[in-house]
Amino acid sequence: MSQEAFSLRGLQKVMVGHGMLILLIGLFAGAGLLISLIGGLEIWPGRLVMLTLPGSSDGWVRFHLGQLLNAFLIILVALSLPVLGINPRKARFIGGWVIGIGWANTLFYAAALFAPNRALTFADNALGAANLASIIGLLPALVFAVVSILVVGVLARHAFVRQCD
Numbered sequence: 001m002s003q004e005a006f007s008l009r010g011l012q013k014v015m016v017g018h019g020m021l022i023l024l025i026g027l028f029a030g031a032g033l034l035i036s037l038i039g040g041l042e043i044w045p046g047r048l049v050m051l052t053l054p055g056s057s058d059g060w061v062r063f064h065l066g067q068l069l070n071a072f073l074i075i076l077v078a079l080s081l082p083v084l085g086i087n088p089r090k091a092r093f094i095g096g097w098v099i100g101i102g103w104a105n106t107l108f109y110a111a112a113l114f115a116p117n118r119a120l121t122f123a124d125n126a127l128g129a130a131n132l133a134s135i136i137g138l139l140p141a142l143v144f145a146v147v148s149i150l151v152v153g154v155l156a157r158h159a160f161v162r163q164c165d
Helices: 003-038 057-084 088-112 132-160
Strands: 040-044 047-050
Touching: 003 040, 003 057, 003 088, 057 088, 057 132, 088 132
Parallel strands: none
Antiparallel strands: 040 047
């Protein structure tokens, strides 16, 4: 196996690993959704331990589904890299950015549970007041929203161009 193939395979494994961690967070967020919907956790049929979680049930839905989609994005890009014929140096760059996108979105969805304004603005908005969670969630999400557009553009270009470096 060539060094380039090994390097790409190693990158793919790292990306899949990050994708699986984010998927695991999404599955735990599904448990948070369940708890937020019923107000606790049923530990035995008919026995409910009352629990209160931050955020709304709608926020937990977004957190749960968002993480599943982020995980699938990372894994899909990892599996697409060899098909697109991206050189290993550029693949490492793209892979790192895609992992960053997944974690920035994870932080955003988690912070949004603690931000009355859903971490959609740095200041108060029609949804509620801003707080520290608003900044923690929004800042990396904004940076990586731009990065995600650029990365998807690069990947699309590679899909339609025969040979790119």
